Amino acid sequence: MFGFKNLGKVVLAFASVALLTGHAVADNITVDGKSRSMLVYAPSGIEKNRPLIIQMHGMNQDAPYQKNAAKWESIADTARFVVVFPNGENKAWDIGGNKDINFIKAIINEMFNKYGIDKNRVYVSGFSMGGMMSYHVANKMGDQIAAIAPVSGGGGVNSPKRAMPIMHTHGTTDDVVNYNSTVNTLKGWVNAQKCSSNSQKIKPYPSTKPGSAASLEIWSGCTDGVEVRLLTIDGKGHWYSMDEAVSVNTSVEIWNFVKNYSLDGSSITPPAPAIVVPTNREEVFNGGFDSSAVAWDLQTHGDAQATGDAKDGKYKLDISAIGTQNYQVQLIQHDLRLVKDQWYEVSFDAVASAARTLEVNVEQHTDPWASYLKEKQNFEIGTDTKNFKFKFQMTAATDTNSRLSFNAGAATGSLTLDNVVLKKTDAPTDPELTGIAPKMGSVVTATAEYAVYSLSGKRLGTVKIRHATETETLLKAKFGKGVYMLRSENGKKTLFHVK
Template sequence: MNKKLLQDGKSQVKSRIAAMKSELINHRFLFLLLSVFLSTAGLKAQESIQVGSTARQMIVYAPTGIKQNRPLVISMHGMNQTMYDQKSQTQFQSVAQANNFVLVFPQSNGSQWQLWGTGDTDFILAIIDEMYKRYGIDRDRVYLSGFSMGGMMTYYAATMIADKIAAFAPVSGYLMSGPNANSSRPIPIIHVHGMDDGYVTYSNVQSHIDAWVARNGCPTPPVVTNPYPAVYTAKSIKKYYGHGKEGVEVVFIGVAGVGHWYSDNNWSADGVFTSQEIWNFCKKYSLKDGVPEFKYASVTDKNPKQIQVVLTKSVVASSFYTGFSVKIDGNAAFIDSVVVCDTNKVTVNLSQGILKENTVTLSYSNGNVVSTSLGKKMLNVTDKWVDNQLKGASPQIMEASTNVNGNALLMKFNKKMQIPADVSGVALNAQYNGPISIPVQQCSFFNNDSTTLSFSLGNQVYRDYTLSLAYSGSNILAADDGLLKAISNSPVTNYSNGLPVHVNSGRIGTDGITLSLDFSKAMALTSAQSGYFTLALNGKNVTSSGYSVINNTIQLTLSKCVHYGDSLKVSYTPKGIVAADNGLLDGFSN
């Protein structure tokens, strides 16, 4: 960014602090009321995360039982606000709950976001990494949003880390130094702004929208919906620009009757629920949109000199694709040609034939394969296994896993198998506070599927165990008599339920209505199950009116307030409450 523009922008931002403070203070009491209410109604946790040498703060929300490969939304607060304010005013948790995505509200250092350098963009990247470790989020579906100065930070991040964020959603904020659409790629943007905003003025938004429309190559003029939504009489307006380069869109929503504020689900006059609008727009986008990826490759008896490569997208036809390389038993093989076979398939023609004994791998690096839809380049891959389907070739294990009950080891193969009479060569190794013996017993086809062998286990395994597979290289044959090669310490995916979970302690919050129960594992809980706990206040049963789950802690909102000197006892008779790994909760009393 130009240094002078940066300095001008910083000075303009600071000049607005005094004006913005008065409006923010007027809303502070509302923020606090909302924060108290929501703190007892959602899944949340204030946490620290290390970014370089600095400990940064954030609130994390993840719906109970969320699966892997779900999106992440990061929502940033305004100047002189906090992550609690942003959580309260956006009402984003209800959207995350309904649509099953992870939500993070980060906290700035001090009162402002850093619209220069990499201090806060590094924070955003650290959040993405942490949520991937914790929840296995889909890193290609990360969406960034922010209100006021958080919106400014959203625009700044678009110029810095566009390769990490799939879509951007600024609200009531733009760069004070002027439009800057210098991103590494075309990016989808939705901007929502109050039409009566006198602090970050509404009249200046269009110049920023125009810059991104030009950068993205979106068609003009826009498609205008006025009023928006069409069923409302308010004068909110939506401008739609799309599709541009790589299929991206730009949307600008001006909200009637709203000043420097976030239009929420209770704003009935305009009909615009900003968080829902953001999700509806962002959810369409992934960093992998239109990108061809390697999916599968095989060689068959039909032509041992040909490798058929299947891709995830249709690709532009070429007389000779570049970028491919092949290894046979670790040695480079000479490629005669690579040509299109079908819309999403290419054929690699080799000078030499592949034998049943061979192990074959395929790589692709910076070639000329591009998608037909958006013209995006194929992702590079290195040493991808080629399925050797020649008669008598060694079978390959596609996945080794346990069943949910933990009493069977399943092996999924790339071809039809024989049932081995002798399973002594198969060993399942388990670790949990030391090694555990897991005898492998007889074998059968799983659900009559001859490509999957099921080995019954002498002892039950649990999700808490770390499992690996070893095989001596004898007795397991494919239907075409290909012998499975020896295996040493290959990881096994553990789908079994966890060990039982137990309660550790309980405590009442300073508000007198929040009961926190701490357990030995991360927990999962449904609304119906929150009533399975028996609560006795001074000997009389009371109920809970809400709940939340924060890692190992279940918080219950009591229907009556607990005062100093009161006696509160909690009991639970096993009724199916489980940990996040499906381990059953043990009963407890008093």
């Protein structure tokens, strides 16, 4: 059912150069015997074979409103493409029939006749009901549209003619078009296009902006190599986001996505495949920061301020303002699987611009973020790179979404991390017990918890004993026959022979 040729990628750089700017003009075309209107923005002297973006307004809005909200002019001037803002009849769109499908087809032909646009690079976007119309276009005329980018408006899969690249943008507090229900609808496209079930998540997005309210989820490996993306803006209501100070410029994000796609791949080179980060994994992913910071999230809280990125195979944090707690600057990796009673070792390399303390924790990824360590680990980081490590036992129930956290909110300056490893390991031997031969005996009668060791000093676990008479029964049930070394919380040691 789907058919798609080469995908590609070109780079858009907003350079400080003189640009040939144009202006928006009103235009009318006849469609099915009716006059339909639109605003057209074309950069002055636009070359032939340049892309076309059609962006549709929301219900009870119009083309001038959408043009002012989306501010495409500077992007179009730099990247050299045409933008059309059509007007829906009665300020609405026919999202179930062919009336506006025919309008979109007529716009494409009109722009080809006037500007010689590249019909292989036509992109459709829209806000609210215009976003819903974008999905309708994908279903009805996907063989003429290279990619769609709906904003705050969804639509289901209905026999599309080919796999469709989709960039969907939505605010979490949208009270007009519900965020959760629209995301579920988007995932229908993910399933229909046979995308990978393991998505890549970037939060905050972009990763170079720690305070951003935006996050990006990417489903790759879809039919014919397309991608489906969800750009979520936390706390955003039902409007078109252009606030780069706290999130993203939606129009820039749309262009940087759709420009990767063409119906025939003309003049574009294939994009690199997205990196898929597995969930429920037992080891750290990308602990060497070989090419990017994928799988790592930098979070700041309170008044703390920091930026970070992977450079030269290392992750460098630049902390400009500290918080009141170490965790207020955190580099974390979650989706880690920790198994109850298993021992683990964490190791990493670190160096700082000035001597400082670094707190490391292993904890729940969700509220209440309970630590799985007896106590958080603190390391003295100097100006020379050194390796640090520690072991811990997972004593809580198995957690498939735990996280490793580097908490760096205690000092300003730079901190560089590399070679981060979390791996299973054997229980450590206790140097206080190794070689010690306490007398054979029984435990005290008071209720107490005892650490249990082999004679070589290897910690085997714990046992809670309420009375001396049950000691052998409890040890045999949990550890089997043998000779065990028991140590109480106050350090008292005794041997016990289980027959």
